[in-house]
Amino acid sequence: MPTFDFDLFVIGGGSGGVRAARMAAQRGARVALAECAELGGTCVNVGCIPKKLYSYAASYADAFTESEGYGWQFDSPPRFDWNVLKANRAKEIRRLNGIYRSLLEGAGVTLIQGWAQLADAHTVQVGDRRCTARHLLIATGGMPFVPEVAGREHVVVSDAMFDLDPFPKRLLVVGGGYIACELASIFNGLGAKVTQLQRTAHLLNGFDEDVRQFLAKEMGRVGIDIRFNCEIDMITRLDSGLCALLSRGQRVESDAILYATGRVPNTQGLGLEAAGVELDERGGVVVDKHYRSSVPSIYAVGDVSTRQQLTPVALAEAMAVVDALFGAGPRTLDYEFTPTAVFTHPNIGTCGFTEAEARAKFGKLDIFSSEFKALRHTLSGSGERTFMKLIVERKTDRVVGLHMVGPEAGEIVQGFAVAMRAGATKQVFDRTIGIHPTVAEEFVTMREPMPG
Template identity: 50%
Template sequence: MSDFDFDLFVIGGGSGGVRAGRLAAETGARVAVAEEYRYGGTCVIRGCVPKKLMVYASRFSESFHDAQGYGWQVDGTPRFEWPQLRGAIHAELDRLEGIYRRNLANSGAKVLDGRAKLVDAHTVEVAGERYSAAHILIATGARPFVPDIPGCELALTSNEMFLLDEMPESIVVVGGGYIACEFAGILNGLGVKVDLIYRGSQILRGFDGELRNHVAHEMEKKGITIHTDCSVEEIEKTDAGVRLHLGGHGSIEAGAVLYATGRIPLSRNLGLDEIGVELGRGGAIRVDEWSQTTVPSIYAVGDVTDRMALTPIAIREGAAFVETVFRSNPTKPDYDLVPTAVFTQPELGTVGMTEEQARNTGEIDVYCTSFRSMAHVIAERDERMMMKLVVARDSGKVLGCHIAGEAAGEMIQMAGIAIKMGATKADFDRTVAVHPTAAEELVTLKAPIR
């Protein structure tokens, strides 16, 4: 028996922290996990899960229209009741939080409620109680960033979107990343008038340029007004809501403003500076390839390290930490060829290199198609899908796959397996198509367009 109270103390009850705590406890280690808000973290409580439920809800506005094209008689005007959806979402979040707590407790870990702060390299304080641990893992995640401009206190963030008493009639969404674009689609689908303001020349920076343009065009067709090369200098409260003063672009009024301009690591006031844990840009905890900080007994995983801010990555980092520290099996997280989806409307799924990135590696062939889904033809909905493969010309290896349209997230998961295995364009070509599906286009792209 060691001289410490615990073999591992985890600060943060989100996806990465809970996975690490549970797996470590299953090795027989004595584990404690502390969370100051709700178990499940950003993804489960105020991120991916409630957001995806709102995406589902928002799609019904188009489904009612589509149904008529298929012969269904929809009598009267469909009406959306936000309080009913909000209640259903929070009931589901309560259920999921209960599962997280039970899984931790069933693994043998001690579950603590309260804010944890480091006292020294082996000591943590929670609600006035001090606990010692051989290893400490920080998995506190990140929080929404709102720039310090006049009136910034009037802005909503993604944290508050699931707690609103009522939906505004109109809203300005500031930002051009996946959170901003997802909420723009959600709110538009729920009947809110949406303006999206982004300081760059096109939304979804970092994704494939052709797909970015396609998604932006489809969003605008659905009624979202996108303002690019535009920034907010001041937010002013009005009787009807807010007025945003735009640098060189006049002003715009709406019932509310949502800021989705990035997230910053939650590393402040944890006692890190006092004990010598080195921080990087934006307060990200610096770690090595094994997730170890500059203090040997302290590790960090997930968004607080600002490596790759995805829930499945935090889970993989937590598992790799346990393999390394508690199973004597040194394991590094794998960040290569990670598939991901953006639940914009239409969805965007991507894995591997963009066309722009691939052109810096050598000669490539680009296969791309745009078409209207069979489901939308009879419904007379003017929405197009896009699919794209980026292929190395010399080897035929598929370097990237990009999909915009219905079920893009589902398709990219499967495409990601093939590309992770090193599939070539010839492998795609010799795979028999599943007909009639949209996904069959991935294996019927015959000639490169450039």
């Protein structure tokens, strides 16, 4: 039997990589982790965490205005300080970086700073250091993708949005996915004039059609200028900022242009091809149901592979790998009822199938939906509305899709996701007592399916 320096070598210190390294070490494995940047990966440093913090910041603008309907008065208008938000966010991220380091060191993981490359199926080179391991785990995540467009050197990607200097009074967002919609909502809430371009006729590809249409209406209601079936032909710099020439011949001037046109697996420069690891057409690592690549000693989890690009999914996949290598044995994950949220204003929460997907898979359905003004806004003066939808397989009465657009949608849908995972039927929903008065109770009080 060959002798290795480590039992597991993890490349990438994001959510999946840190979880795998820490849990494997706690089970007695000799583990090393290589990371060339700050620990925590995209989620902690330039993704989920700062995005949610900025979303909270943006929500205060509406709260200040809405509070007047409840009797609050201000001697002068509230003033937003972009630099204070950036500084406080950076402080919190540094704290989280430190927590990740402490967790790894406390578990006995060897941390190696630098860019790691595979030399072969069991060997990793990090700078001048060469290490061998019985198993290798690729957890390097994804990176923003910017298509070829004249003037692309003038644009920014989502990673840079949290430290823009100065704050963009005019922001042009290109893309219609969740990152584009979230950042459009956030910067609109913080006071920027936001224009959003989407090359197709809808936002949020892959989401339920009613959800997509409702969100677009709500985003437009608060002042975001969404233009569908529209692309940029060229970007130039002017004395007054940036100018985007659109495919329709229109011009849009802005202080910053964000391209949020998708993410691609971060596999370039890792030596995967040299080690014989098969990649798909997007550059992602092809893995089997146990996250093993085409090379038996090399595994991959999270955004770098070929499944759902969500932090909790990466964590679950990491644990599946650790269980297979250092635990009770192989197990598989079921991705069918993975809940997710989009932190637009208002939020989206969703679990299960869209209506189109459910019709294709199950056939006959019963659809329940409701649109209403929440109690909070009866005095706030806000025009914000909430949308909820249940999709029920008629044959079994099982709830196979649950969708919401409204305040705290992610918090609400998380609880219902447990019920859906357990196989809850519409009858179970109907027999559940609601908490009154709440928005969430609407999910257990919708009684009449939509006609047809």
